[in-house]
Amino acid sequence: MPITASERGVFAIAPTPFHDDGALDRTSLDRLTDFYLQSGVSGITxxxxxxxxxxLEHAEAVDVASRVVARAGVPVVxxxxxxxxxxxxxLAGEVMDAGAAGVMxxxxxxxxxxxxxxxYYRxxxxxxxPDIPFVIQDYPLTFSVVMAPKVIxxxxxxxxxxxxxKHEDWPGLEKISALRGFEAEGSMRRLSILCGNGGLFLDFEPERGADGAMTGYCFPDMLVxxxxxxxxxxxxxxHDLFDAHLPLLRYEQQPGAGLAVRKYVFMRRGILASEAQRRPSAxxxxxxxxxxxxxxARLAGKDKRAELPTG
Structure with missing residues (x-):
């Protein structure tokens, strides 16, 4: 079913698995999809x-999306x-024909x-x-495009x-409050708000009116x-759960290093066969x-999910 403005929960942002030689790793992609489902996510992006x-080449992008859609059983953006x-x-037409729930x-x-x-969005x-539902990605720290609440x-x-x-402004808590204020006064229809930034502000975002998260932190089971x-x-x-994960959340959110950290932890968790990225990479x-x-190791003392095999 297509995504709607009532979506809630966690939509996990999936990294694309590669073999060490740069080829798509479809086996790891299947394992990653299964892991997200076991973690209780509401959707996958x-x-x-x-x-x-x-x-990715166009055909590879369609392949990745189609494979996840066929396996997931939850909405895929x-x-x-x-x-x-x-x-x-x-790309939008092909992935929607394959069963995607929406595009970002x-x-x-x-x-x-x-x-x-x-x-631009018009x-x-x-x-x-008009039949394809879409998600606005608001990430000014990366895209250098600042969207005021009135623009959204x-x-x-x-x-x-x-x-x-997909709310990733930073600081952004007041923006969530402003958008929910528009909704309350009747000047804006409801919009599902799922937050990114690796979950770095997820301790307060739901309290401001966010419906959940759309991000890729390496412990999606914790986000759920x-x-x-x-x-x-x-x-x-x-807040206790968030505080336990904050040091790793912060480390993973470093610009330019976050994907490498995320893939490394997923490899350590036995989900990805390799931490490889396609070049250029860091x-x-x-x-x-x-x-x-x-x-x-420090997190494992507070959350058993971080107890990973040594070596």
Missing amino acids: VLGQLGEAPK VGVSAPGFAAMRA IAPPNSLRTDDQIIA NAAQAIG RAITEENPNCVML ELVQLAARGEREAA PLSPTAREEVDFLL
């Missing part, structure tokens, strides 16, 4: 910012951001004014067609197939538990691996 989508609308339209669109970094941003929505409201109101915001605790109003337990140094292992 592929070909996102850390899915190395620009390093596919990143279709592209330099031109023709490529975006082609990031703004190009050339946009500067509010009018330019609103016009044109993107027309390009993919304008995009939402102008495009009925806009159903979700945290969102559930917050939904039940178990604030102290939610692999972890031996010292960085030791630091991640140290953080995992």
Whole structure:
């Protein structure tokens, strides 16, 4: 079923697994999909910012999305951001035909004014067609495009197939409150708000009105538990769980290093066969691996999920 504005929970952002030689690792992709389902996610997002989508050929991108869709049994959102609308339209059409639940669109970094941003999403929505629900990816720290709450409201109101915001502004808690304020006063229809940034602010985001997370932290099972605790109003337990993971969350969220950390931990957890990235890439140094292992060992004292095999 297509995604709607009522989506809640955790949509895991999936890395794309590769063999050491750079070829797609479909076996690890299947294992990763199964792991996300076992973790209790509400959905999966592929070909996102850390899915190395620009390093994939078109056929490979369709292959990855189709394989996850066929196996998942939960909504799958596919990143279709592209330099031109023709490529975006082609990928969106093929993955939706394969059973995807929606697509995610990031703004190009050339946009500067509010009018330019609103016009871009108007044109993107027309390009993919009115029947394909889409997610706004709001990540100014990476895309250098700043969307004020009123801009997101304008995009939402102008495009009925806009159903979700992947919120990654930083700081961004006041933006969530502003958007929910628009909804409360009736000037904006409801929009599902799922938050990114590796989960770095997920301790307070649900309290501000976020519906959950759409991110790729290497313990998605923890993210699911945290969102559930917050939904039940178990604030102290939610913050205790977050605090236990914060050192690793912070380490994983380093710009330029996060994907390497994430893939390394997934390999340590037995999910990926290799931590390989396609070139250009920035692999972890031996010292960085030791630091991640140290953080995992410390985390294991508070969360048994971090107890991993040695060696």
